[in-house]
Amino acid sequence: MPGNILDVARLAGVSHTTVSRILRNADGFSYAPDTRQKVLAAARKLGYVPNSAARFMRLKKTRLIGLTTQTHNAYATYRLIEKISLRVRKLGYAPVLIDLSEPDLAAGGFLDVTHLAGAICMYAKHERELVGRCARIGRNLPMVTVRRKVTDNPGVRMVATDNAGGLAQAFRHLQGLGHRRIGYLGYREPDPSRQSTYAAMCRQAGMPRQVFAVPVCAENNPFLSGMQMARAVARGRRVSAVLCEDDEFAAGLIAGLGDLKLNVPGDISVVGFDDLPFAAAVRPRLTTVGVKMDEKADAAVRLLVALIEGNAVQQGLLPESIVLDAELIVRDSTAQPPPKERPTHAR
């Protein structure tokens, strides 16, 4: 509405072609400095902004990168969004958070996968289905998934944290402290890579397994969920340490255990996951598996852009997936088990 390219052309006394070329700095064309001035002045005067829909129609290309997610983990996700956005912009693309999970959005909406240069799918629930649909509609849209667990979507690159490795570190840390019965607190929909790592570690160590599954959501609030699980965790004192799926669970669990007069780490050790902003600000400070958010964002964006610009791909230079290592951060929520729990024979 606020003027199109023809208005600018008329005001500058040139053809709209000239305006288009001058405003875009199209190369391969030379224009008289005089003409250039007139065009620039006219555009400024009218407050001209190119119509991006028209542009897209012509070019069939955008520099929009869609970010999509579906998660309970507000903190981790929001931080990831921020970091990815920053990097995306730095490379000359524009990030858009959009829900690609609604099929009718693509059908009846005004912004769909066909508009995107690429997409980053973060912690999506029905990831496989989503990616499939986007690839189909979007004519094999370049996609990168950011996932805790490693999945195998053919043709879609992935960035993930080495959760198995992180979990193993945490497990060994607890084992080293003398724990012999270590539990796992996670969502009901299990995270395969972690649960299987947990199972493997238990087996290897000759320990019993004890998984506490949180019902999908207590008001969609992972803190409360964790808190409510305290009773189950404490029952019968079957474990002396718990590995949690994320820091929010861990924080809630610690609070809940406190209400039951159980001390962390005195009676039970707790390990979180993600190293969220509050991990060092709760008491006891959380021992947790740190996930490198910055590097994760960076890797995801670089992978996607390489995929979009497609030179490295053909040369076979682009890795199928990037797995960032996780790092155990030992703080105050883990300690030796209470005396009676300690192994009788040293190890």
Place this chain on the structure above:
Amino acid sequence: MPGNILDVARLAGVSHTTVSRILRNADGFSYAPDTRQKVLAAARKLGYVPNSAARFMRLKKTRLIGLTTQTHNAYATYRLIEKISLRVRKLGYAPVLIDLSEPDLAAGGFLDVTHLAGAICMYAKHERELVGRCARIGRNLPMVTVRRKVTDNPGVRMVATDNAGGLAQAFRHLQGLGHRRIGYLGYREPDPSRQSTYAAMCRQAGMPRQVFAVPVCAENNPFLSGMQMARAVARGRRVSAVLCEDDEFAAGLIAGLGDLKLNVPGDISVVGFDDLPFAAAVRPRLTTVGVKMDEKADAAVRLLVALIEGNAVQQGLLPESIVLDAELIVRDSTAQPPPKERPTHAR
């Protein structure tokens, strides 16, 4: 790329107009059931998805609602985004989180304010400037700002929480418990409505004022910021209670005070703001001012949609702003001040 409307028309053996009308269920037209079938089948077979850019060009209208923000408060923001998105979709619009603060996005990008049916600006920092620019470029784009503080952007509707009221409730709560020296912990950029309310309450109660200002960001982590302020708050024991700008500060502060061997609420009472998900899951459970996120999201969306569809506006039925009342939620982080602090004369 995956087929346009003409392809569908050709396959169905009808004109593209027919296809357009049938697929959109355009009313005012009747079609033979037979034709309708053929068209639908053809569209399905080709996996036809209308090109939304072309559509926008023709209609000059979309059903996209832009959400924009710029905040440190990840939790509150993310939750608001979720809730707003849900409601927006329910009304047949599509939400898009987009950074409108970058001027060059509007200029060179592929999605700008002119594509939006409306925008909701949540907790933005340079709100006034942002709104001004959007209104200018977007040909007075319908906008609603969601803000803690009440601002006066002419022509832009607003939804806010009655922070002053909430703060007053919290203040009176502390006053009623016997506190005579109440501090305020906030960001360095002050929130006028709250700080002035705080000042007014102090004056009215004949109490000294004591504002603790957090330097803009400790790693952009409000928890750590709050934690680091504990030393300043504790110094000289000048206050027996602190009102915090948000729950994250409060949680951090409590942890920091604990490190200094100060007990909350035994030695110092702490009040948060926002009632974030963890408020009931930290120990001591946080006394806080609850903000009605659901109602806030609801009000913002309804206001915006009314603005867009513009019938209520002309009738003057649309309020300039909606202020939702805040509600003090008393939990365990507030109590009577320690004995020596109590007023000698009853009140």
Place this chain on the structure above:
DNA sequence: TGCTACTATGCACACGTTAACATAAAACGT
């Protein structure tokens, strides 16, 4: 002077959709 090469600019079309206008057939009323 002629021929070529380059500079500076314009014309006209295509992208995919919707909507105003047009039209042929069928149904309806008398």
Place this chain on the structure above:
DNA sequence: ACGTTTTATGTTAACGTGTGCATAGTAGCA
């Protein structure tokens, strides 16, 4: 049987860009 409304469909233009092709002028060169 004939005018009139209704039903079912088609024709065509327009939205605002970018680009292939065309062109007029100007310079270089022999």
